[in-house]
Amino acid sequence: MGFVSPHADPCFLPLYNSPAALATAVSGSGRTTVNDVAVAGERSPPLCLFGDEVGVFSEHLQQLTLDVDCLLRQHTEKVRVEVAERWERLIRRLLAAVESGTVTRLEAKDEEITRVRKLNCALEERVNSLYAENQMWREVARSNEAAARSLRTDLAQVLVAARARVDQLRAAAADDAESCCSGEVKWEEEEEEELGGAEWRMRRCWRCRAREAAVLLLPCRHLCLCAACAPTAIACPVCNCCKNGSVSVNFC
Structure with a gap:
């Protein structure tokens, strides 16, 4: 108005x-x-x-x-x-802008968390696998160690038997009064060569027959192959058992 x-x-x-x-x-x-x-x-x-x-x-x-x-x-x-x-x-x-940025960052964080979880799962599986493999190799080492001890015992018994045989032969040769000194010495040398050859035949490789057997096959535990023939062997030449491992033996 x-x-x-x-x-x-x-x-x-x-x-x-x-x-x-x-x-x-x-x-x-x-x-x-x-x-x-x-x-x-x-x-x-x-x-x-x-x-x-x-x-x-x-x-x-x-x-x-x-x-x-x-x-x-x-x-x-x-x-x-x-x-x-x-x-x-x-x-x-x-x-809206803040929410959009926050949602984007949250999605990125969720993806990163998922990726880290997958990586952790993969690492845990790898650790479990390595642990199981370590246990398996420990068992194999224990088995090989037991086999080596058994082999050493067998070899010691064989050597003791061979020395006893040599002592018996020497005692028998000493009782023979009719043999001459030269003949006795020659006979002893022949016996020693014979015993040494028998021991060598027992310890030589069953495959090449030229080198000393220094590899123990598993699981049969036969000392029958040399270091050169063992890698190519599939089965034991003594019992034809399939080879699943081997152990090198040092006689020093």
């Missing part, structure tokens, strides 16, 4: 008498008298009319002030709502 300016009204006259009004109040004679001025004063409007217009103007001013305040409040509320909506949209975009 706007302010309405007061319109021209014949009843609305100023409080003072203007020179023009006084001039019109005088007749054509051109003279102004006290009576004429009094008559002109009697024709001026009362003061109450101007007070009514002031009241109307004050009401219009108050209404205008209320309208302006209302418009300001409405505009302020509208601006506040728009600012709140803009802030809300901005916060939503920021949250």
Whole structure:
């Protein structure tokens, strides 16, 4: 509601008498008298009319002030709502961006955790496999050690028997008084050569017959091959048992 300016009204006259009004109040004679001025004063409007217009103007001013305040409040509320909506949209975009980045990082971390778990599982399987293989080789080493001890015992028994046989032959030769010294010495040398040849035949390789047997075959535990023939052998030449391992024996 706007302010309405007061319109021209014949009843609305100023409080003072203007020179023009006084001039019109005088007749054509051109003279102004006290009576004429009094008559002109009697024709001026009362003061109450101007007070009514002031009241109307004050009401219009108050209404205008209320309208302006209302418009300001409405505009302020509208601006506040728009600012709140803009802030809300901005916060939503920021949250969406942060959530998107967070989701991406979480997915990357999940993939990395999955990869590390798979790697740990593979490493655990490898460790278990190596542990089982270590246990197997320990068992093989124990078995080979037992076989070597048994072989040493057998060889010691064979050597003891051979020495006993030599002692018996020497005792028999000493009892023979009819043989001469030279013949006795020759006979002893022949016996020693015979015993040495028998021992060599017992210890030579069963495959090439040229080198000393120095490899123990498993699982039959026969000392029957040399170091050169053992790698190419598939089965034991003594018992034809399939070979699944071998142990080198040092007679030093």
